Amino acid sequence: MVRKSRLHLALGLAAGIAVMALAPPAQADGMPDVKILVSNCFNCHGTDGISAGVIDSLDELSAKRMAKALKEFKSGDKASTIMGRIAKGYSDAEIDAIAGYLAAVNGN
Amino acid sequence: MFEQSRRNFLATAGAVSALSLAGCAGTAGGSRVVVVGGGFGGATAAKYVKWFDPSVDVTLIEPKAAYTTCPFSNAFLGGVVKFETITHTYAGLAKHGVTVMQDMVTNVDPAKKMVMTAGGKSVPYDKLIMSPGIDFRFDTIEGYDAAAAEIVPHAWKAGPQTQMLRKQLEAMDDGGLVIIAPPPNPFRCPPGPYERACMIAHYLKANKPKSKVLILDAKDKFSKQGLFEEGWNLYYKGLIEWVPAAKDGTVKGVNAQTRTAITEFEEHKADVLNVIPAQRANLIAAKVGLTDKSGWCPVHLNTFESKLIPDVHVIGDAAIASGMPKSGNAANTQAKVCAKVVVDILAGKQPGIPKTTNTCYSLITPDHGISVTAVYELGEKSYGGVKGSGGLTPKDAGREFWKQESRNARGWYANISEDIWG
Numbered sequence: 001m002v003r004k005s006r007l008h009l010a011l012g013l014a015a016g017i018a019v020m021a022l023a024p025p026a027q028a029d030g031m032p033d034v035k036i037l038v039s040n041c042f043n044c045h046g047t048d049g050i051s052a053g054v055i056d057s058l059d060e061l062s063a064k065r066m067a068k069a070l071k072e073f074k075s076g077d078k079a080s081t082i083m084g085r086i087a088k089g090y091s092d093a094e095i096d097a098i099a100g101y102l103a104a105v106n107g108n
Numbered sequence: 109m110f111e112q113s114r115r116n117f118l119a120t121a122g123a124v125s126a127l128s129l130a131g132c133a134g135t136a137g138g139s140r141v142v143v144v145g146g147g148f149g150g151a152t153a154a155k156y157v158k159w160f161d162p163s164v165d166v167t168l169i170e171p172k173a174a175y176t177t178c179p180f181s182n183a184f185l186g187g188v189v190k191f192e193t194i195t196h197t198y199a200g201l202a203k204h205g206v207t208v209m210q211d212m213v214t215n216v217d218p219a220k221k222m223v224m225t226a227g228g229k230s231v232p233y234d235k236l237i238m239s240p241g242i243d244f245r246f247d248t249i250e251g252y253d254a255a256a257a258e259i260v261p262h263a264w265k266a267g268p269q270t271q272m273l274r275k276q277l278e279a280m281d282d283g284g285l286v287i288i289a290p291p292p293n294p295f296r297c298p299p300g301p302y303e304r305a306c307m308i309a310h311y312l313k314a315n316k317p318k319s320k321v322l323i324l325d326a327k328d329k330f331s332k333q334g335l336f337e338e339g340w341n342l343y344y345k346g347l348i349e350w351v352p353a354a355k356d357g358t359v360k361g362v363n364a365q366t367r368t369a370i371t372e373f374e375e376h377k378a379d380v381l382n383v384i385p386a387q388r389a390n391l392i393a394a395k396v397g398l399t400d401k402s403g404w405c406p407v408h409l410n411t412f413e414s415k416l417i418p419d420v421h422v423i424g425d426a427a428i429a430s431g432m433p434k435s436g437n438a439a440n441t442q443a444k445v446c447a448k449v450v451v452d453i454l455a456g457k458q459p460g461i462p463k464t465t466n467t468c469y470s471l472i473t474p475d476h477g478i479s480v481t482a483v484y485e486l487g488e489k490s491y492g493g494v495k496g497s498g499g500l501t502p503k504d505a506g507r508e509f510w511k512q513e514s515r516n517a518r519g520w521y522a523n524i525s526e527d528i529w530g
Contacts, residue, residue, distance in 0.1 A: 041414030089483020
């Protein structure tokens with residue numbers, strides 16, 4: 001469970017601080033706080049994106065890959081049972097923020 | 109997990125990050141947040157206040173030593189999962205630094221900002237988050253009160269009631285009649301009664317195939333109706349029958365001793381009777397003064413702060429979260445928004461913009477799952493799905509799709525349980 005995040009803790013520390021420093025203030029650009037946005041992922045994908053079940057973990061993806069996948073789910077280019085329906089609920093800016101935050105916290 | 113990655117990180121880097129954060133608002137450090145109720149809303153709120161700000165002092169008050177979830181309790185009734193699988197202790201929360209008090213809240217003093225318990229404790233708070241769940245309106249069906257529920261289970265608060273219903277199903281002879289009486293709106297878990305019919309029928313089909321499930325409904329339509337009916341036609345033809353309110357489905361009386369459900373024109377004698385009565389916010393909410401005439405708790409939708417008592421926030425099934433269903437997943441995401449709001453306010457910051465989700469799976473069979481999902485933003489008067497997003501499993505999705513959704517249903521359960529109690 002702790003695998004990735006603990007492993008990358010040392011390496012991720014610097015990146016993590018960068019994220020904290022860059023984290024947008026609560027109402028930047030009329031967008032919800034990025035921590036609220038990412039926490040919405042965790043009910044299906046596990047806290048911090050670390051999945052205990054058959055659903056994909058999110059903690060090993062680079063920001064680029066995650067954002068690309070989410071945008072493809074959103075457009076329908078990537079087939080899914082449910083992620084397409086969910087990804088359509090987020091703007092591209094929100095997707096970039098989610099992907100950037102999760103990747104940085106997990107040191108990817 | 110975040111205990112390691114985030115907490116250690118924050119402990120190490122906290123000073124740096126706090127200083128580097130823009131703005132001059134203070135921190136919430138040392139503030140006291142009390143959470144009442146250890147279900148989907150409360151346990152999430154307790155964990156996520158710590159996730160957002162580990163320096164806040166969080167106490168969770170919950171009378172039970174372990175929590176049995178309504179989600180997947182139907183799968184337990186169908187013999188698909190074990191009771192232990194749907195029961196969670198609070199050891200995980202304690203590991204995240206939450207003080208867990210096993211006690212019953214008896215009242216709240218909003219003037220003194222104090223929570224009183226049956227154990228004689230007075231617990232002070234700066235912010236109180238109430239997630240008390242539901243109680244039943246035992247005055248709505250003649251003959252169905254708390255005592256009758258000891259013979260005729262509602263099984264709509266999971267636990268001993270769920271086990272009682274399962275035992276009754278096991279004891280029933282082949283050829284028996286199971287009656288489920290779903291409640292009028294609004295109620296906890298709108299698709300739940302119909303998934304229950306599927307899971308009970310799944311058990312009966314394999315073990316007591318001459319039996320029948322009769323749904324006597326107080327409504328004329330229900331959640332995921334098209335998808336449930338599709339499933340009933342595929343697997344449970346002649347086994348499940350649904351009677352809407354318009355066709356005399358509404359149960360108005362119950363004879364618990366004879367397990368008889370009484371509608372306006374008929375008496376239906378069951379072998380196993382499951383009555384799910386109309387609902388309201390848990391009675392503690394009314395006692396504290398958080399409910400309006402509807403029996404539910406009005407809240408400011410951006411903060412989940414009570415409209416009636418300041419510094420008391422209400423989330424989950426008890427709250428009037430206009431536009432969102434009363435579901436465990438909705439409670440989980442409301443709790444996250446509420447936890448962030450509370451942490452922000454305690455730190456002297458303006459609360460941000462809320463965004464919540466709901467993902468709700470139902471099992472038609474162990475290998476046929478269906479879902480409805482939504483991503484919610486706050487409109488002028490209620491939450492609403494982001495345009496073009498969310499929605500149901502498509503009709504005629506096909507076996508591969510249904511199989512994947514059944515797998516995802518289990519994956520969802522494993523992860524949301526971990527997200528809340530892990």
